[in-house]
Structure formats: C-alpha cells, structure tokens
Amino acid sequence: MIASVRGTVQHVGLDRVVVEVGGVGMLLHTTPATASTLQLAQEALLATTLVVREDSLTLYGFATADERDVFEQVQTVSGVGPRLALAMLSVLAPDRLRSAVTSGDLATLTKVPGIGRKGAERIVLELRDKIALPSVTGSTTVAAGPSSVAAWRDQVTEALVGLGYSTKQAEEAVGSVADSAPADAEVSQMLRAALRELGR
Missing domain, CATH: 1.10.8.10 (Ubiquitin-associated (UBA) domain)
Structure with missing residues (x-):
C-alpha cells in the first residue's frame, strides 16, 4: 500500500492533484478543501490510500492520516464506495463525521450528496460501535496559504x-x-x- 506521497505539485484541479515523485507524476483524487491548500511548484506531503479494482488503480490523497483512516473506515459500510466516502469528507470534517455517526445524527449525514435517510441509517448502524478515534500521532499535514x-x-x-x-x-x-x-x-x-x- 502507498501510505503517503511527498513531491512537487505539478497540477491542481478541483478535486485532484498531480504530485511528481521521483520523476513520475502521480494523480491523486482529493477533497476540494485539500486541493485548495496546494500550490503549483511547491512541495506537498499527502497521506494516501490506493483503491484497487479489476480495471483500475486509483490513488486518493488526504491532508492528514486521520482523514485517510476515516475514508477507509466508512467504506466498510455496504453501499459506500470511494467516491461517496470522498464526498462525505468533502462535506464533513473527520471529527464532525464521527460525532454524527456516534450520535445518530441523520440530518447531518444526509447533507452529503448521495446519502439519503436509509443510507444514513445504515452508516450509523454499521459504524456506530467501531468508528475510530482521531489519530493523535503520525498525522501528515498540508500547509495552507491565504487566497485572494x-x-x-x-x-x-x-x-x-x-x-x-x-x-x-x-x-x-x-x-x-x-x-x-x-x-x-x-x-x-x-x-x-x-x-x-x-x-x-
């Protein structure tokens, strides 16, 4: 598994970035918030996870290891794939997501595009007792700069x-x-x- 990527930012899109590592440009799918903190030609360190499918290898990048861990954990819920997991983290910060799950806050969960009431109920049912506490050590962070x-x-x-x-x-x-x-x-x-x- 590719746990992290460090390199020079070559491209920044709405929800993806390209980071050059050892002469190879690696495409990472991110949340809009993470992408917005990166700047061209600057060095970035992102926590990553690799999603393997029969016809694709997709790398996802995160500002912190905690975000990556939550991304992986919510996908243990039936019906939640990488795209929906990324949408959840685009709308809710990890701690807010944990709080919504543990408290059964369906209204907060249904703010995520693609999650209806039944989906929110399933997420709460399957994750409430096992959602991880935030990672205190070993997290990677991305420096953010001001924007106009x-x-x-x-x-x-x-x-x-x-x-x-x-x-x-x-x-x-x-x-x-x-x-x-x-x-x-x-x-x-x-x-x-x-x-x-x-x-x-």
Whole structure:
C-alpha cells in the first residue's frame, strides 16, 4: 500500500492533484478543501490510500492520516464506495463525521450528496460501535496559504457545484459567507463555512 506521497505539485484541479515523485507524476483524487491548500511548484506531503479494482488503480490523497483512516473506515459500510466516502469528507470534517455517526445524527449525514435517510441509517448502524478515534500521532499535514477573495469565491463555488449543489445554491451560500470572511481567508475555511450555510 502507498501510505503517503511527498513531491512537487505539478497540477491542481478541483478535486485532484498531480504530485511528481521521483520523476513520475502521480494523480491523486482529493477533497476540494485539500486541493485548495496546494500550490503549483511547491512541495506537498499527502497521506494516501490506493483503491484497487479489476480495471483500475486509483490513488486518493488526504491532508492528514486521520482523514485517510476515516475514508477507509466508512467504506466498510455496504453501499459506500470511494467516491461517496470522498464526498462525505468533502462535506464533513473527520471529527464532525464521527460525532454524527456516534450520535445518530441523520440530518447531518444526509447533507452529503448521495446519502439519503436509509443510507444514513445504515452508516450509523454499521459504524456506530467501531468508528475510530482521531489519530493523535503520525498525522501528515498540508500547509495552507491565504487566497485572494476573488480566488476563493470562484473555487468554493466550483467545489460546491462539484459536490452536487446547484450553481444558484452555491452562489447564494458563498455570498452569505463572503461578508464576514477575513481578509486572509483560505479556500478550505470558506468551503466549510459555505457548507454550514447550506446545511441550515
């Protein structure tokens, strides 16, 4: 298993990045929040997991080892694959996801595009007694830098649309959080704020 990747960022997309490791460009699927913290030509260290299918090998990258562990754990639930697991982490931080599962908070879980009430009930039933506590040691982190207001607005809107919200919903949520955004707002920070706004 490829547990982590360190190298120079060659490409940053909405939900994927390419990191050059030893002359090889490795494509990693990420959450929009993680992708937004990376900058071209800068070194990045991402926790990773490799998903093996009959016709593909797909590498997923995470800002912390804790996110990776939760990504792997939620896939033990029947009907939850890598794409849905990544969507869950795009909407909910690991601790928020754990809290929703252990408390049976179906309303929070159904905020994730692709999860209905029955799916949320199944996740709670299958994970409640075994969801892991956060990893305190050995986590990898990605340094985040400030973004301009125009940049984060566009990126957050695009990320929300990518998560399944309509363009109108995304723009309204971004508009609602823009007024109170700090001057040095980061994309990941504002994405979380916009998702909270949409969850009201």
